[in-house]
Amino acid sequence: METHDVGTARWFQIFAAKGVKELVFVNRIEKPMDFDAHPHLPATLFKCTFLTRLYLGFWRFPETARLPRSAAFPYLRELGLCSLVMKEQDLAFLLDRCPVLEKLMMVGCKWLVCLRIQSRSLRCVQVSYSIVTEINAVHASLLERILLWEPWGDGGRANMSSKIKIGHAPKLKVLGMLVPGMHKLQIGNTIIKAETKASPSTIVPSVQVLALQVRLGTCIEANMVPGFLRCFPNVEILYIESEDDDFKFWGPQSGSAGKVSLKFWEKAGPIECIQQHIKKLVIRMFRGTKSELNFLKFIAERALVLEKVEIVLHPESLPSNEVDAKVRTFMTSAKWANGCCELMVLPYQGTPWCYRRGFDLTNQDPYDVSKCREGQCQSH
Structure with missing residues (x-):
């Protein structure tokens, strides 16, 4: 192991001497889930000060407490941390030493992620397949996107919970996937509850694309x-990732109690983003359940500027033509708020997460990954 560390350290010295600007450094290990098998990255990594783009995979991050205070990546703009073993204080140190960092991705993190975003440069944060205790946009004046995909909460398999806090993020445009059954959402100093009313202190008016992962029948x-919807009054594109109501991976075990009917949704009262701003609704992993249909009808009868509804099927659902007929039959009784709205039923499209599309800030909707599968994604 010591010889391997010395060799790795030598590599970074060579990279630094050559002024390498882009580096993907991934360790090949036989047992990727064995955290003890992850070798240490040498501290000479910080000698690569010319880096603008860095991806690290399957390593144990060096202990930053032993590094000189001058250690930094002054030009780093894009950072990917993939399946690393890393301490919370080391992550904080690293981010603090990247003064122009714009894009951060963390995938398969091997530690409890508590991410405090205090940056004048970060524009996009992506976290996936990691145990996340908290993401806190404390002071992020340029942050435009917080993209979460399968971020597991702390607290055990059947009772996961995680905190999402939004403090100062005036340019935040895209947020999701938020999981109402797992995420505790906090806006400013207010923890959002079912009965929370919209007020200047409980809304984030900049968000235009919102994605929720929810069991609509629970x-x-x-x-x-x-x-949650009241917190984002100017949302124009709403994604709903519909989960199986029998799915018990998060939230209280008694969560299935109660009936979610159309009257249930009607009791919610007026919601500004639905009535005035939502132009596109996408319900993914659609199975054709009554709870999904009731939610669709609730939106359709209130969304005055809704232009398009896309129903994306679950891979194990009925054939698309049968689901299409079922949806249209059910919606014949709906009094559409916008009679010109287009309704489409589409086959299963796979995961909605594409990290390259997420980092492409010229694309307003990072969750629309249809072109990624058609081979036309300009982000690739």
Whole structure:
């Protein structure tokens, strides 16, 4: 192991001497889930001061407490941390030493992620397949996107919880996937609850694209959806990742109690983003359940400027033509707020997460990954 560390340290010295600007440094290990098998990255990594783009995978990050205070990546703009073993204080140190960092991705992190975003440069943060205890946009004046995909909460398999706090993020445009059954959302000093009313202190008016992952037939989760939507009054594109109501990977075990009918949604009252701003609704992993249909009808009858509804099927659902007929039959009784709205039923499209599209800040909707599968994604 010591010889390997010396060799790795020598590599970084060579990279530094050559002024390498882009580096992907991934360790090949036989047992990627064995955290003890992850070798240490040498501190000579910080000698590569010319780096503008850095991706690290399957390493144990060096202990930053032993590094000189001058250690930094002054030109680094894009950082990917993939399946690293890393301490919270080392992550904080690293981010503090990247003064122009714009894009941060963390995938498969091998530690409890508590991410405090205090940056004048960060524009996009992506976190996936990691155990996240908290993401806190404390002071992020340029932050435009917080993209989460399968971020597991702390607290055990059946009772996961995680905190999402939004403090100062005036340019935040894209947020999700938020999970009402797992995420505790806090705006400023207010923890959002089902009964929370919209007020200047509980809204984030800059958000235009919002994605929620929710069990629409589970009362305790569905009850939080209106509260979440009230926090983002100017949302124009809404994604709903519909989860199986029998899915018990997060939230209270009693969560399935209660009935989610159309009247349930009607009791939510007026919601500004639905009535005035939502132009596109996408319901993914659609199975054709009554709870999904009721939610669709609730939106359709209130969204005055809704232009398009996309129903993306679950891979194990009925054939698309049968689901299409079922949806259209059910919606014949709906009094559409916008009679010109287009309704489409589409086959399963796979995961909605594409990290390259997420980092492409010229694309307004990072969750629209249809072109990624058609081979036309300009972000690739």
